[in-house]
Structures are given as structure tokens and as C-alpha cells.
Amino acid sequence: MPTPKNTQPRLKTAIVGAGRIAAEHFRFFQANPEVELAAVCDLSPVLGQWSAETFGATQSFTDYTRMLEQVEPDVVHICTPPFTHKSIATDCLEAGAHVLCEKPITPTNEEFLELWELAQKKGLRLIEDQTYRFTRNFLELESLVTQGRIGRVKEVEVRVILDVTGPTSRYGDKSMPHPSHNLPAGVIHEFLPHMTYLALRFLPEVESIRAAWNRHGNNELFGADDLDALVIGGDVHARLRYSAGQWPDCFMIIVRGDAGWIETELFRPYIRLTTARLGGDKLGHFVNQFRNGTTFLRASVSGLWGKIMQRDAYDGIDNLLARTYRAILDDGESPVSFADMDRSTRLVDDLVQGDDRR
Numbered sequence: 325m326p327t328p329k330n331t332q333p334r335l336k337t338a339i340v341g342a343g344r345i346a347a348e349h350f351r352f353f354q355a356n357p358e359v360e361l362a363a364v365c366d367l368s369p370v371l372g373q374w375s376a377e378t379f380g381a382t383q384s385f386t387d388y389t390r391m392l393e394q395v396e397p398d399v400v401h402i403c404t405p406p407f408t409h410k411s412i413a414t415d416c417l418e419a420g421a422h423v424l425c426e427k428p429i430t431p432t433n434e435e436f437l438e439l440w441e442l443a444q445k446k447g448l449r450l451i452e453d454q455t456y457r458f459t460r461n462f463l464e465l466e467s468l469v470t471q472g473r474i475g476r477v478k479e480v481e482v483r484v485i486l487d488v489t490g491p492t493s494r495y496g497d498k499s500m501p502h503p504s505h506n507l508p509a510g511v512i513h514e515f516l517p518h519m520t521y522l523a524l525r526f527l528p529e530v531e532s533i534r535a536a537w538n539r540h541g542n543n544e545l546f547g548a549d550d551l552d553a554l555v556i557g558g559d560v561h562a563r564l565r566y567s568a569g570q571w572p573d574c575f576m577i578i579v580r581g582d583a584g585w586i587e588t589e590l591f592r593p594y595i596r597l598t599t600a601r602l603g604g605d606k607l608g609h610f611v612n613q614f615r616n617g618t619t620f621l622r623a624s625v626s627g628l629w630g631k632i633m634q635r636d637a638y639d640g641i642d643n644l645l646a647r648t649y650r651a652i653l654d655d656g657e658s659p660v661s662f663a664d665m666d667r668s669t670r671l672v673d674d675l676v677q678g679d680d681r682r
Contacts, residue, residue: 333653334360338395338421340388340412341403342366342375345426348641349401350379355642358649363395388412392419399652402426405503406514410435413450417442422449422652424645427517431507433669440662451648451660454521454668456575458640458647458659461588464595465577466525468586473599475583480526482519483565483576488512489543496543509537509676510547512566516675518575519564521668526579529557530667535675540569553675564675 337359339346343366353361365385366372376384385391392400392415400416402409402425410430413423423443429452430436443450456462469477488495488511495502495511507513535553539546549568554561575590584599647659 334358335398335649335652336360336362336395337399337401338363338365338391338397339401339403340365340391341405341426342368342371343403345638346375346401346403348638349403349645350375352642352645354379356646356649358653362397363391365391389415392416392421397421399424399649406431407503407506410439413439414442417446417448417450420446420448422451424449424451424453424648426453427455428452428507428513428669428672429517429665430669431513433666433673436665436669440665449648449652449658451658452517452665452668453641453644454517454660454664455638455640455644456518456522456590457525458643459590459593460639461590461593461595462522462577462640463643465579465586465588468595468597469526469579469581473584473597474579474581474586477526477560477579477581479561479563479578479580480523481563481565481576481578481580482523483563483574483578484515484519485567485570485572485574486515487568487571487573489541489546489549489568496545498543498545501545505545509672512548512551513672513676515566516672517668519566520671520675521664522577523555523562523564524664524667524671527555527557527560527562530555530671530674531558532556533671533674535678537678551675555671 335358337353339349342364353359361379361381363383363385364372364376364381365388366375367386369384369386372384372386375381383395398421400421400423402412402416402423404412406428409425413425416423417439430439439450468474487493490496495504502511504511504514509516533553533555535551537548538550539548541549543549551564551566553564555564573591576587578585578587584597587596588594644659650656651658
């Protein structure tokens with residue numbers, strides 16, 4: 325009996341920008357039978373050709389407009405510097421391709437809304453890569469909060485410590501300034517979408533904002549290397565904290581409720597849950613310490629294995645991309661909605677302005 329042919333639909337995909345973050349997308353393409361990587365585009369012909377050959381693309385280009393004309397992809401992944409996103413996404417949508425774009429999808433909310441209007445006019449998907457929302461640890465944290473394990477949410481903190489100012493950082497090289505220095509909030513603007521879209525998962529509304537920007541380092545490329553912001557919505561407070569001058573690096577989310585609190589770290593994944601336990605305050609604290617101690621031990625082993633297997637905080641990309649392609653194929657709900665992107669880009673705008681806003 326002849327083997328039946330594979331009738332599973334495949335989407336013709338192209339990627340613009342073959343730098344560091346693109347490697348995570350390439351890994352997904354290779355593992356997903358629903359995706360045909362048709363083309364890679366990069367300004368470097370060597371990098372583009374190498375990426376195409378390594379990851380099985382049919383063609384490589386240095387001009388994405390030629391790629392759109394010749395390949396006619398169903399989906400385009402945009403992995404270029406943020407200031408290029410709007411123009412590339414516009415051309416991709418005009419060419420009839422769904423767009424998945426790295427963050428920030430655009431520097432401002434106004435530009436995002438223009439892109440969204442075009443996508444709706446064309447009947448196409450426009451999705452920002454909100455990677456960290458789809459990591460295993462954050463999804464577990466969100467699930468525990470939804471289950472009511474910490475009661476009613478009262479506070480969320482997103483804290484990023486990452487030294488981007490030093491000479492070994494791609495952002496700190498004074499001889500070759502990174503394009504992100506030209507964003508409205510400079511390099512930190514690159515990280516703001518992560519901080520805002522995570523905090524907004526627990527903040528039903530935004531009523532007032534206080535944002536303080538400072539430069540504590542001596543790298544004059546940076547207008548600011550430190551952000552301390554408070555966002556209030558109803559009785560929920562959100563604190564967004566970025567620092568380039570502390571150690572060690574971290575990406576921490578803490579959600580506090582009226583019956584406990586929960587924390588995770590995306591760079592060194594673990595989940596820490598503290599709630600009321602049987603035995604009263606004294607014994608309950610002991611039980612929490614014991615359970616969290618075993619959690620940290622398991623996380624250490626898991627973290628070491630992740631290092632060995634070269635897994636990192638980008639594990640959410642596979643999950644997000646799988647949901648995105650399934651939504652396109654099944655005409656289902658996008659994993660990142662208009663409201664998700666609109667609220668996040670509006671909050672970024674307000675934080676960039678820096679003044680108290682009510």
C-alpha cells in the first residue's frame with residue numbers, strides 16, 4: 325500500500341534580519357513541519373547566505389522588497405533594529421504577508437495604530453513578539469495568580485538588572501553606537517515593552533504614572549541608564565525598575581496579593597510561592613521556607629541542565645510562534661491581541677515622557 329501524502333498545510337515564511345534574535349526563530353522553523361522557510365534577508369550577503377544554507381532556506385536576499393516580490397511569503401518575521409520596524413512591516417503587509425515583529429513593534433503607540441489599521445484593511449495578522457509572556461515560568465506564575473493562590477492582586481513588580489553600558493556590551497561601544505540609542509528612551513526603550521506587557525497582565529487599568537529617569541554611569545552614549553516607575557490602576561500598584569548599575573543581572577517578576585505572593589526569575593528560572601499554611605504564622609513560615617528551599621534546589625539543577633543544553637530565557641519564543649502559526653492556519657485567535665499591544669505601547673509612551681501623569 326502506498327504511503328499517503330502529507331496533506332498538512334505549510335506556510336511559506338521569510339525572515340528579515342539574521343542577527344542574534346533570529347537564531348531563536350530559525351530553531352523554530354527547523355522543528356516545525358507547518359513552516360517552509362523560503363527566504364532569509366540581511367544587509368550582509370555573507371550572513372544572509374550562511375543563514376539560508378544552514379537553516380534550509382531556498383534563497384537569500386539583501387533587499388527585502390525584492391524578496392517580497394520574488395518569494396511572495398505568507399508570513400514575514402521582522403528581526404531588524406526597532407527604528408526599521410514600521411517601514412518594513414508596512415511593505416510586508418502591503419505585499420499580503422502576515423507580520424510577526426520583534427519588540428518594540430514600533431517606537432510609539434501612534435505608529436503602532438497606523439500599522440494595525442493597515443493590517444485590518446488587508447485582513448492580515450500583526451503580532452509583536454512578546455516572548456516572556458510565553459515562558460514556562462511566567463505561564464505558571466500567571467496560572468497560580470488566576471487560580472487565586474495569592475488572593476486578590478495588589479501589587480506587581482518587574483525588575484530588570486542588565487549592564488548595557490559597559491565596553492563589552494553591544495550597546496556600550498562608543499566607536500560603533502548601537503541603533504537603539506536613537507529610540508525615544510534610548511537603549512532602555514528596547515526593554516520597556518517586556519516590562520510593560522508583563523506588568524499589564526495584572527494591572528486592569530492605568531490611572532496614574534510616575535517615572536524617574538536617571539544616568540548613574542559615565543557612558544555619555546546613554547541619556548539614561550536607570551528607570552524607576554510607579555503605575556497605579558485602582559488598588560493595584562505596578563513598579564517597573566530598570567538598572568544598569570547593579571549586580572547580578574536579573575529579570576524578576578513579583579506579584580503580591582492579599583493572601584500571599586509569588587515570584588519568578590526569567591534569567592535563572594524558578595517559581596517561589598508564599599501563602600498561608602496550616603499551623604499558623606510560625607509553623608506556616610517554616611513550611612513556606614522548606615517548600616521554597618526545595619524549589620530553589622530543583623531550579624538550580626534545571627538551570628544547570630539548561631546551560632548544558634544551551635537553553636535560555638528565550639524559551640517562550642517557540643511557544644509564541646507555535647500558537648501564532650496555529651492561529652493563522654486555523655483562523656483562530658492571535659496569541660497577542662490588539663489590546664495587548666495597544667496597552668503596552670501606550671504605557672511605554674507615557675513612561676518615556678517621564679513626567680507624572682494622572
